[in-house]
Amino acid sequence: MTYVIAQPCVDIKDKACVDECPVDCIYEGPRKLYINPDECVDCGACEPVCPMEAIFFEDDVPQEWSDFRTADTEFFAELGSPGGAGDLGPVERDHPVVAGQPVPAA
Template sequence: MAHIVLDNCIRCKYTDCVDVCPVDCFREGPNMLVIDPDECIDCAVCVPECPAEAIVAEEDVPADQENFIPLNAEKAPKWPAITRSKAPLPGADDLNGTPNKLPFLEDY
């Protein structure tokens, strides 16, 4: 089982999680990160690093966000790997915790 990046990452894109990932499984979209389920080793070291609390084990994905399981799998092969942290998006702290951000997801 992989870990999944959820809705709260959208428009925040904190990257604290990528520095601790031992297998470089994070992929970077324009305004969100996803986890490549084929690379994730389910170590969970990224979970406490996420200021947005947007990373959970696949079995712990809330029912209203189960669509993020296939979304992570779909975007991971298309988006480039990110292996070093960078500044979050402008306004991330203000948007952290805003629900239902999926309509704002950007793609390349």
């Protein structure tokens, strides 16, 4: 089990969770942050600091955002486990679930 960052993070990316993560497993895409399920140690430090309340334990993701469980996992299918988001830097693509989210009005 792991934590998942859901829809409220799309186009917000506050990054308080990144600062709190002791294992540097929260990676940045163009529109959303992603938790690497292979690197996450399930400590839960990220969840309470998220001002958008976008982080959920995998089994607790609300039904309307259940596709974000798959998005976070599949995001790392090609990327693998680089061993730390800080060394890798931002990834230049989002998962299709995230890329397909409506863009906020200006």
